[in-house]
Amino acid sequence: MPASPDLLAALTDRLGAAHVLTAPDETEPYLVETRGLHRGRALAVARPADTAEVAAVVALCAEAGVPVVAQGGNTGLVSGGVPQGGLVLSLARLDRVRAIDATNATITVEAGVPLAEVQAAADRAGMLFPLSLASEGSCRIGGNLATNAGGTAVLAYGNARDLVLGLEVVLADGRVWNGLKALRKDNAGYDLKHLFVGSEGTLGIITAAVLKLFPKPASRGVGFVGLADPTAALALFERLRDRAGHDLTAFEVIPPFGLEIVLRHTPGATAPLSGPHGTYALVEFSSTRVDAPAGEALAAALQEALEAGLVEDAALGASEAQNQALWALRENLSEVQRREGGSIKHDVSVPLSRLPEFLATATRACEAAMPGLRVCAFGHFGDGNIHFNLSQPVGMDRAAFLGEWSRFNRIVHDVVHALGGSIAAEHGIGLIKRDELVRYADPVALDLMRRLKTALDPHGLLNPGKVVVPEGDAGPPPLPSG
Amino acid sequence: MPASPDLLAALTDRLGAAHVLTAPDETEPYLVETRGLHRGRALAVARPADTAEVAAVVALCAEAGVPVVAQGGNTGLVSGGVPQGGLVLSLARLDRVRAIDATNATITVEAGVPLAEVQAAADRAGMLFPLSLASEGSCRIGGNLATNAGGTAVLAYGNARDLVLGLEVVLADGRVWNGLKALRKDNAGYDLKHLFVGSEGTLGIITAAVLKLFPKPASRGVGFVGLADPTAALALFERLRDRAGHDLTAFEVIPPFGLEIVLRHTPGATAPLSGPHGTYALVEFSSTRVDAPAGEALAAALQEALEAGLVEDAALGASEAQNQALWALRENLSEVQRREGGSIKHDVSVPLSRLPEFLATATRACEAAMPGLRVCAFGHFGDGNIHFNLSQPVGMDRAAFLGEWSRFNRIVHDVVHALGGSIAAEHGIGLIKRDELVRYADPVALDLMRRLKTALDPHGLLNPGKVVVPEGDAGPPPLPSG
16 A cells, blocks of 8 residues: 555644654564564554544544554564554553552553553552563553453453453544443443453554552462472462462463573573472462461462472572562563574463363474474463463574474464364464464354454454454465564 | 244244243243333243254244343343343253363353352352352343343452353354353453343343352451441441452441341341441451461451541451351341332442542432432442432332432432443343433443444344434333332
8 A cells, every 4th residue: 555645744734743653764663573573564653642643543544544553562472563554553652640549449541551650650559450471561551451461460360351440442433432430340331341452453442441450469479389290280270279269379380491491591590499390380379468478378388289299399489589580480481482493382271171181282293293393381371371382493494493383383273272272362363363263263253253343443444454354355464474 | 013923833843832931921920020110021931941942042033023032030120131022032941050160160051040059059069159149049140141240249259241251142143152161361353252241132142151160268257347437438448458458358338227227127137236337337358268267357457447446346257157147237138128118229330439429429419309218328339339229208109209210310320420430330221221321321332332232133133122222213211110
């Protein structure tokens, strides 16, 4: 699609020349996804300052028939924010915390506030905003909501979706839906907010939200546990959940290969346990009650599990610094995979009871498909969410390995599908899983999704080609990895 | 609409004559809402046995252009299940628990399972299904989900919506969407389940669901607290929430008039506190951790609040029997209002920080509008959800009082609206608040709702006249109360 001088002039008129970017060096960061896998193209990047300007930009684009791709921090992992033409609309300048109500335990923020800033604002008010994920310093809350982000606090607090009470959304025609309710109970008609959360900018553009806050925990305990295998990890999880309930705030799993590469590539990192184990779990208890310290409860629960033979070994953080060091082993895992060459990624989930079977079956299938391939299956075990990543065989050409992306998707997603799982647990569909969704989704579900898309964005101008595309119209193909 | 012999014959052919009711004495219970306020009319009542039969019934009705009104236990409080013609489709025979997976903490149930049966099945599996409300013995889980029911456990566990992982739904054209996923994280396209939850049978008919289970609490403590006023109650709530977090599992408020009529009409009930107080709170802590007993923590927190002058007096249940007796004071409140004559009801919510202002303003306005009227504002204070009910003046004619329903709606809902609240907190819109929704909803929200209705039920056959009606087409007026 050629640039439209009229549209650019109108945008410049409305936003000021400084906020309509067309120079290649200025637009570059908005065109490439965070891992450099995909590059898009756009007429321009618009940077409106507030909701009224967002609405004006969308209305101008609607009039011109030009697609709009909303972008927050551009940290997504499914190329959902990579434009394939049209205008990039950056929400970055909508960065105000509009209100905090500690009594109501709510915060009202604009879409462009970085997640870490939402956390910090809550903290200053004496409260907790629990959403937490690797990119929290650079991702923005609007993107977190548009993708229904997950992260490390889902076990106790839910996904991003579960933290939303109200939304403000600019619709495809430029109208503004003001749904900024701050209510714990509201059954006044259909729930519209859940339609936009997780729709990846394809049904509307979230400009602000009312989010839930929580009391800050008074204590936490962190343990690093060595176990025989995922079956033992699942048994430990079930035992801890049934004993600690909501106080079990994290249960992450790290495979031996994952621990190995974290220790290899992280300066100063040391192995928390002496011997090797079949798998590892990072476990956290936290408690709001000062009379019920989390660390002691975790120590007692792990001791009991040791005595029951469920756990092979365990190390407990004896200080907050040690707790953070244990967490760092898990958190650095995403980053250090890059150091081992190409990585083919799957963000999947299965019912918790199927986790051991999933891990065994998918690992076996992938290893059989490419000798030397190194499975790095880690993540949010307590949510049934595994980042089933594949590091290339040592010495293989990176590009050649990444060229196998689709073949391994098929292998892994077939296993996931057979176990009643999801091929998109917390990262969304975006561009790279769009055709996988068509393959695996219930046809009735797909039809419903298309009807919703048509009802809310009849001209297909909001982030076209992502998530759901019209039947028989695949749009531009997902860009090849490389 | 006259009965269609063809349709009835086809239904009888498919379901058997025993499950297509047309005799007045058989259809009667399906035509009248639970308080006897409204009576509807229907061609017949169909009682399919399973999802395939539900789909067949809906397909036959779609073909014949006949509306379908889904009904669970017919315990709703907004006449959402009262038919205004068409066919009543009872889900009562879909009453199987399809699966329980204690490891995954999920239960799969059909729509017609009574709520109490879902609770009992969870309990037998050693788990908790927390949804709890007054009609739990007779309401059915499909209705709870279709109305996004609230109840007394929302504070810690959320509304019915928050307890759903997956749904099976029969669509307006008789197709079945199988969305029975049992996953904690699933971002594979738009979230369809949230569209149907709370849509009161107007977008699809829920036939089965996968629900979350939770560990059973190991202990609970229940306290009955006397406070100066709602401002003190709010301060106490905030203090307990910040100290107990998720362990604060209930915070219900009862006004002096409410306590008075519960004691008057409940045989054997005794006042838990000696002196009179400005307002009362029923507070519950519970804990999953055996090392952190809830009763002791509640006692300590209330003692502290007493010493801080926040609380005037408090009684603690010293046994589970006493806990239940304290809870009964709150639970009997709905029932005993009938004994005081006509009651005009408002199920509303506001942000917690606005609760004292709401209660003061709405009470003042109602008392000014009718001398002698007795405000009975009670309920789920910790959720910002008040049942702002009005008992008739002593000696007034009941029907004359109920004739003022709309006038008092206007007074109360205006106050709610001005405070950013909801006119339908947990009971839904149904028939009786349909026109109120049009009055108070953001016009853009209303337009979105209508678009969703058109997208999913283009011929308007699912529970027509409820929740959202086409613009300019009010449908039959909400039946007058009486």
